[in-house]
Amino acid sequence: MMEFDEIRTKAIEKWEALKHQEGVVLYYGAASCGRASGVLSTIEEIQDACQQNELAVKFVETGCIGPCYLEPLVAVQIDGNNPVFFSKITAEKARSFVDQVLAHNDLERDDKVGSLSPETNTLVGERINSAFEIQVRNVLRNCGIIDPREIDHYIARDGYLGLQKALSMSPDEVIELVLQSGLRGRGGAGFPTGLKWKTCRASPGEEKYAICNGDEGDPGAFMNRSLIEGDPHAVLEGLAIMAYAIGAHKAYLYIRAEYPLAIERLTRALTQMQDYHLAGENILNSGFDLDFEIFQGAGAFVCGEETALIASIMGKRGMPSPKPPYPATSGLWGKPTTINNVETMGTIPNILRNGADWFKQVGTEKSPGTKTFSLVGKIQNRGLIEVPLGTNIVDLIERVGGGIKDGKVFKAIQTGGPSGGMIPAAMSELPLDYEALTQAGSIMGSGGLIVLDADTCVVDLASYFSSFTQRESCGKCVPCRIGTTRMLEILETIKAGKATLQDLENLKVLAKTVKNTSLCGLGQGAPNPILTSLKYFEDEYLAHVEKRQCPALVCRDLIRFEINQELCNGCGSCSRNCPRSAIEGEQKQVHEISQELCIQCGRCYENCPVTAIYKTNRYPSEGD
Amino acid sequence: MMDAKFDAIVENGLQKKAGLIALLQEIQDTYGYISREAVAELAKKLKISESHIYGVATFYAQFRFEKPGRHKISVCKGTSCFVMGSSRLLELLEEKLDITSGHTTPDARFSLEAVYCLGCCAISPVISVDGKVFGNVTPKEIDKILKKYDD
Numbered sequence: 001m002m003e004f005d006e007i008r009t010k011a012i013e014k015w016e017a018l019k020h021q022e023g024v025v026l027y028y029g030a031a032s033c034g035r036a037s038g039v040l041s042t043i044e045e046i047q048d049a050c051q052q053n054e055l056a057v058k059f060v061e062t063g064c065i066g067p068c069y070l071e072p073l074v075a076v077q078i079d080g081n082n083p084v085f086f087s088k089i090t091a092e093k094a095r096s097f098v099d100q101v102l103a104h105n106d107l108e109r110d111d112k113v114g115s116l117s118p119e120t121n122t123l124v125g126e127r128i129n130s131a132f133e134i135q136v137r138n139v140l141r142n143c144g145i146i147d148p149r150e151i152d153h154y155i156a157r158d159g160y161l162g163l164q165k166a167l168s169m170s171p172d173e174v175i176e177l178v179l180q181s182g183l184r185g186r187g188g189a190g191f192p193t194g195l196k197w198k199t200c201r202a203s204p205g206e207e208k209y210a211i212c213n214g215d216e217g218d219p220g221a222f223m224n225r226s227l228i229e230g231d232p233h234a235v236l237e238g239l240a241i242m243a244y245a246i247g248a249h250k251a252y253l254y255i256r257a258e259y260p261l262a263i264e265r266l267t268r269a270l271t272q273m274q275d276y277h278l279a280g281e282n283i284l285n286s287g288f289d290l291d292f293e294i295f296q297g298a299g300a301f302v303c304g305e306e307t308a309l310i311a312s313i314m315g316k317r318g319m320p321s322p323k324p325p326y327p328a329t330s331g332l333w334g335k336p337t338t339i340n341n342v343e344t345m346g347t348i349p350n351i352l353r354n355g356a357d358w359f360k361q362v363g364t365e366k367s368p369g370t371k372t373f374s375l376v377g378k379i380q381n382r383g384l385i386e387v388p389l390g391t392n393i394v395d396l397i398e399r400v401g402g403g404i405k406d407g408k409v410f411k412a413i414q415t416g417g418p419s420g421g422m423i424p425a426a427m428s429e430l431p432l433d434y435e436a437l438t439q440a441g442s443i444m445g446s447g448g449l450i451v452l453d454a455d456t457c458v459v460d461l462a463s464y465f466s467s468f469t470q471r472e473s474c475g476k477c478v479p480c481r482i483g484t485t486r487m488l489e490i491l492e493t494i495k496a497g498k499a500t501l502q503d504l505e506n507l508k509v510l511a512k513t514v515k516n517t518s519l520c521g522l523g524q525g526a527p528n529p530i531l532t533s534l535k536y537f538e539d540e541y542l543a544h545v546e547k548r549q550c551p552a553l554v555c556r557d558l559i560r561f562e563i564n565q566e567l568c569n570g571c572g573s574c575s576r577n578c579p580r581s582a583i584e585g586e587q588k589q590v591h592e593i594s595q596e597l598c599i600q601c602g603r604c605y606e607n608c609p610v611t612a613i614y615k616t617n618r619y620p621s622e623g624d
Numbered sequence: 625m626m627d628a629k630f631d632a633i634v635e636n637g638l639q640k641k642a643g644l645i646a647l648l649q650e651i652q653d654t655y656g657y658i659s660r661e662a663v664a665e666l667a668k669k670l671k672i673s674e675s676h677i678y679g680v681a682t683f684y685a686q687f688r689f690e691k692p693g694r695h696k697i698s699v700c701k702g703t704s705c706f707v708m709g710s711s712r713l714l715e716l717l718e719e720k721l722d723i724t725s726g727h728t729t730p731d732a733r734f735s736l737e738a739v740y741c742l743g744c745c746a747i748s749p750v751i752s753v754d755g756k757v758f759g760n761v762t763p764k765e766i767d768k769i770l771k772k773y774d775d
Binding site: 216318417 | 644705750759
């Protein structure tokens with residue numbers, strides 16, 4: 001059996017050989033987002049072209065480096081120089097790319113983004129600097145850089161040194177170190193990780209369980225998926241350390257079934273761990289035994305809640321139970337159990353390797369460290385980012401995100417998913433840390449950030465979240481089961497322009513009641529999108545109720561479509577596409593929409609080649 | 625009666641001490657859905673009631689009880705996709721296929737479902753057909769995508 005030091009030496013040799021390889025190495029980001037953008041067809045084309053031109057190129061698959069809006073993203077390393085990244089290399093562009101970059105080593109192209117900085121694991125270059133400048137890639141240090149299928153790549157970059165160090169310490173010392181670091185759970189609530197471990201360790205019982213929560217149910221967040229797909233061993237190493245600290249010999253990875261690639265990556269990584277004696281019996285000759293098991297979540301948002309997740313692993317309906325008892329004392333099969341989020345696990349090896357003080361170098365006093373976010377919605381640069389906690393919203397939007405899409409106006413940002421809230425543009429100086437977000441009525445959540453512009457209706461969005469939580473409510477407690485349904489009904493009435501001021505008042509009372517009386521986080525968080533939008537955008541609610549107007553022109557019952565007579569060229573595209581034959585007009589003559597027949601489906605609007613169709617209030621104010 | 629494959633799944637599952645959910649996932653992976661016969665047979669083998677199995681299975685969004693079509697279309701309804709207009713995509717697909725989400729066309733060509741987040745938020749709105757994800761989809765592109773799955 002090879003000793004770990006020997007494994008590490010060989011891994012470093014292998015990695016260094018790759019990094020200094022003569023000739024051309026091509027790296028391509030093939031996480032789910034890259035695949036969806038067509039990177040695999042691009043690579044097929046590139047490989048074909050290389051073969052035809054007899055070019056010797058080494059191909060290395062990686063995870064996602066973050067700027068998903070630039071995908072398919074490929075990087076070229078020539079004679080051991082830092083890889084240079086190129087954006088949107090679609091299959092159509094593959095041949096020209098091969099000809100210019102791979103055959104002639106000419107890197108000057110319009111789609112060149114920048115090069116990889118090995119010191120910071122970020123991209124540098126004029127085009128990309130602002131997006132990466134304030135990012136600190138600690139958790140994501142390997143994502144988009146190593147081949148996630150190669151354990152040697154991970155080990156060469158100090159992988160499993162954290163576990164090795166942990167195993168040389170006593171479990172209590174490990175817990176003390178994590179407590180010192182001030183790390184707070186990255187799943188959303190921000191509970192101190194070390195404290196969770198300490199309670200579980202102190203709970204009596206020989207049998208304990210370690211669980212990594214990869215259920216990532218927040219619709220609109222994909223940080224955990226990216227981390228697992230890009231660096232599965234980091235998560236596994238963290239989980240092994242946690243298991244050692246609490247005294248567990250069985251660890252579960254709870255991963256949602258919608259993430260097939262993540263499951264594939266973990267399965268492969270686990271086999272590799274076995275081969276290197278990093279899992280199973282007597283890990284790294286320490287006498288510590290640990291078995292892993294992957295459990296596929298079957299799709300229930302409430303299973304992000306610890307007790308519901310445990311019920312689900314036990315083959316039951318995923319319904320939460322009242323706490324106490326906490327899982328730390330009575331969890332899976334009634335045994336002490338610790339559940340940590342994927343990102344928390346990914347952070348742990350860094351803390352073990354570099355120490356608590358290193359971890360506290362960035363972030364705020366109460367919220368130290370970095371946090372990954374998925375920055376999406378109406379923003380220019382959509383993707384996965386990692387910044388120090390406490391970074392303010394405006395920096396995220398303007399610098400990392402490159403501003404609002406299509407030059408529109410920033411309206412609000414939704415943090416924390418369906419249990420979070422909308423923070424208005426006026427508060428964009430707000431730092432993203434646990435306390436500030438809670439104070440603003442939202443939550444940190446797992447890290448989904450959805451940017452909204454003036455075309456987003458807050459009532460519509462609140463109703464979207466309500467329909468989600470209503471659907472996902474497990475039905476166990478009355479406030480959540482009935483409350484979410486009633487809240488949704490009121491929101492629907494407001495959207496339809498049929499609500500009264502009393503309805504609005506009822507909504508407020510109801511939302512507060514559901515928040516205060518629900519059994520678990522799902523119900524307690526469900527009113528947050530409503531409460532925050534009511535607090536910060538009351539005018540918009542009042543416009544729906546009092547004037548029957550939707551300022552964002554989204555709510556269908558309150559808008560109508562019109563044809564601009566100056567712009568219409570009578571092409572007939574609208575009338576051909578109208579499912580209700582509501583549009584009439586002679587060829588090459590201005591067309592007209594019959595408001596009686598129109599159902600506001602918007603198909604004419606989508607299909608008009610000269611954008612002559614526009615939306616307006618169905619019930620204009622006097623004087624409009 | 626189910627076939628020998630079914631017996632093997634259950635046998636194998638019990639040996640590995642797989643829970644009910646893992647067994648149901650395996651059955652769905654093999655047959656495409658959870659049929660009434662499968663539930664009846666599983667209940668017998670596990671010595672639990674059919675209603676217990678349905679109680680668990682219907683709780684989770686993943687399980688289907690209707691035979692799926694040849695191609696499975698999933699429209700993402702995650703927040704990012706919603707903000708970027710995926711409701712319109714779902715509505716269009718429902719109209720074009722003349723079924724509501726959660727169902728299969730009479731010719732068994734397509735099944736349509738709405739899912740909460742495929743995790744591809746940065747290229748939203750997305751839909752996936754047979755696991756292949758299409759990003760930044762506009763209503764105009766729907767016909768083109770459907771045509772690729774003509775068989």
